[in-house]
Every structure is written in structure tokens, then in C-alpha cells.
Amino acid sequence: MGRAEKVVLAYSGGVDTTVCIPYLMNEWGVKDVITLAADLGQGDELEPIRQKALKAGVKESLVADLTEEFIKDYAFPAIQANALYENRYPLSTALARPLIAKALVEAADRYGADAVAHGCTGKGNDQVRFDVAIAALNPNLKVLAPAREWGMGREETIAYGEKTGLEFPVKKSSPYSIDRNLLGRSIEAGPLEDPMTEPLEEVFLMTEAIENTPDAPEYVEIGFTQGLPTHLNGQAVGPVELITQLNAIAGRHGVGRIDMIENRLVGIKSREIYEAPALLVLIDAHRDLESLTLTADVTQYKRGIEETYSRLVYNGLWYSPLKLALDAFIQQTQERVTGIVRVKLFKGNCRVVGRQSDLALYSEALATYSSDDQFDHRAAEGFIYVWGLPTRVWSEKLRG
Numbered sequence: 001m002g003r004a005e006k007v008v009l010a011y012s013g014g015v016d017t018t019v020c021i022p023y024l025m026n027e028w029g030v031k032d033v034i035t036l037a038a039d040l041g042q043g044d045e046l047e048p049i050r051q052k053a054l055k056a057g058v059k060e061s062l063v064a065d066l067t068e069e070f071i072k073d074y075a076f077p078a079i080q081a082n083a084l085y086e087n088r089y090p091l092s093t094a095l096a097r098p099l100i101a102k103a104l105v106e107a108a109d110r111y112g113a114d115a116v117a118h119g120c121t122g123k124g125n126d127q128v129r130f131d132v133a134i135a136a137l138n139p140n141l142k143v144l145a146p147a148r149e150w151g152m153g154r155e156e157t158i159a160y161g162e163k164t165g166l167e168f169p170v171k172k173s174s175p176y177s178i179d180r181n182l183l184g185r186s187i188e189a190g191p192l193e194d195p196m197t198e199p200l201e202e203v204f205l206m207t208e209a210i211e212n213t214p215d216a217p218e219y220v221e222i223g224f225t226q227g228l229p230t231h232l233n234g235q236a237v238g239p240v241e242l243i244t245q246l247n248a249i250a251g252r253h254g255v256g257r258i259d260m261i262e263n264r265l266v267g268i269k270s271r272e273i274y275e276a277p278a279l280l281v282l283i284d285a286h287r288d289l290e291s292l293t294l295t296a297d298v299t300q301y302k303r304g305i306e307e308t309y310s311r312l313v314y315n316g317l318w319y320s321p322l323k324l325a326l327d328a329f330i331q332q333t334q335e336r337v338t339g340i341v342r343v344k345l346f347k348g349n350c351r352v353v354g355r356q357s358d359l360a361l362y363s364e365a366l367a368t369y370s371s372d373d374q375f376d377h378r379a380a381e382g383f384i385y386v387w388g389l390p391t392r393v394w395s396e397k398l399r400g
Ligand code: ARG
Pocket: 091, 093, 094, 125, 126, 177, 178, 179, 186, 188, 262, 272
């Protein structure tokens, strides 16, 4: 008896997931492997990847176009949540995992598989995100993670694959571990493992080096409708197109790079390089529009919700009850987050320089220092008396 009869494997076309195919069949007695390659706008040609899996011996090689769903149902809610893990990482990799897990579970259901599989190692967050998401969506499915158990290094993995008849074109292998989708790229390992080493320009693909950015700033007006980005420079644009265009615009100004030491769920600190141009600009702009359209107490309370939300998403709890409850809170707050934000992109900086909304709670008549002022200054006196009363009583006790 093998570990499973029929398995749907998340497939990227890389060495690890390709070696998973013979490994599952030969070592773990799986009869039938079906691969599923997810299109998340990473820019890879999916047909050659599909063929590669067939060559490696799978019965069925699936490609799922998930880009639109990824942006609408995973990235956009995260923008509404202003989600930044440890205040910096916009979760571009983390957001893709629950969607890939959902596609795996659905394919398993469709093809009558008793297990799903992924190529994650035992050191990262992604294994947690897959396993927990799958458990949430179908607690009866087995999850197989060959690379977590096989204990082979890079060379051994390739040798194992070659022994089973796989061919790996001799291209100079990159020292980096890279994950990519339409939202951004995560780059780790190789020379980056020394936290003091500056990343070489070769690691970046979506963002220009400051040295090569234009010498004139560029303004972009981003329109939001109930917290969702819907317009660029006055034009209505669909979700995928909006991210694509904004990635290009922000990227050419060198906006969107992050270099951080991050705390993984499995207890390891890791040095991470990210580029996520559109996502970072959108979070900045969205947060700004909230400051114009939400009341003070909602704005401030939401900050705490956002931090919890970001941690849950990072830690693989996308489909958890707490995350769903926070979603409901966040959705409720977005009702009036409609308007435009103007950002200025220049030499690696994104600065909000204007915002406007028909639903703005900002009132110039109340805020102004000019003679048009409508604020009742005398009302402040009684307010301050009551506001400061507990502190006054406390101080009097001390001083007699
Ligand atoms: N540290 C990031 C995260 O946990 C990126 C992970 C990148 N994954 C990868 N397979 N290289 O979301």
C-alpha cells in the first residue's frame, strides 16, 4: 500500500516539484499523479510547464488560470486591510498560497484524488500555508510533502531525477530562491543570507535601480470604490490590468523594493528581498483615503485589526474563523472609502500628495485657521474641563 492512490501535485516546473513526480510514484507508491500548474500572472509560459509534467510521467497535467481570482479575491481584500506583515511585507507570496490550495482541493475533488501534494521544504512558511488551507477546505484530504521528508540537497535531487530519466537542461542555476506572481517577487538565499550584504541589481526584475530612474517625477491618480482600486488617472481599469499597469509605472521609478529581516512562523529569522511595486503604492494610497473618509475611532481601531490580519495571513490562517471575522469588520469599514488619491513617484519614493472624496469627513470650515472658521472655540473650554477632570482629581490627591 502506498501513501495514497491518486495525488494532485502543485506544480511549478522547477526541479523540486518535477522530482516530486517520480518520487511520489517510486518511493511512496502513488499510482496516479496529476499535476496542477497555477497561473498567477508570474509571466511564465504555462504550456511548456504542462508538457514537462507529462514528460515526467503524469497522467494528467492541468493548468489553472487563477490570475483574476488572485487579484480580486486575495490581493484586493489585503489592500482593504492595508496588510503589511511586520509593518513592511505586503504578503505577495503569502496571498497566493490559499488560492493554490483551493485549486488543489477542487482538482482533487474533480478527479477523485485521495491526496494533494506540494514541493515545500520543512523550513518555510509556505508548507504551513498549504497544509492549513487544505485542512480548512477539506479536512479529509491527505497532504503529501515529499521535499519535507526526502532530505536531499540540490545536487542529490537532480541526481535522483536523472536516475529516473528526467532531464534538467544545464543552465547556470541561480543561487537564489525566488517566488513570483503578478503582485511581486520574493528573493532569498545565496549571497543574501548575509544580512549585511547589499542585494546585487541582478535580483530585481520589476523595479529599476534608483541610478536608472527618470529624473522627473510622475504623478498617478488612483481611484478607489468602497476600498477597491478601480481607476488609474481617471480611467476605469479591471483588477489585473490595474496591477499590471501600476507595477510598470511604479517599477520604473524604483518604487516597491523591500529589504528586511523577517520572523518566519517556524521560528527562523530570514533575510528577505521583495519587490511589489503596485501593491505597496496601493496600500499607501488606500490607507490615506481611509484617513479622509473614516472616523477617528474606526481608523485607529482598524490599525490593530490590520496587524492581526497580516499576521494571520502570513501564518497560513487565511481560511480560519478569526480571519473570516476580521474580514467582516474590514468590509463594513470600506463602505465609504471611495475617492481618489494622487501619488508622486520619484527616485524610489512614493508619496501621497493629494486626496479627494465626495464622502470626505474632512471639513475645511472646521479645520481652517482663516476667518471662515466655523468651529466654536468657546466650546473647547468646557470640553477640556471634563476631559481633564480625572487627571486633575488624581493630581490633587497627590498634592493635597
Ligand atoms: N518569506 C516570504 C513568505 O513567507 C517569501 C517566501 C518565498 N517562498 C519561496 N518559495 N521562495 O511569504
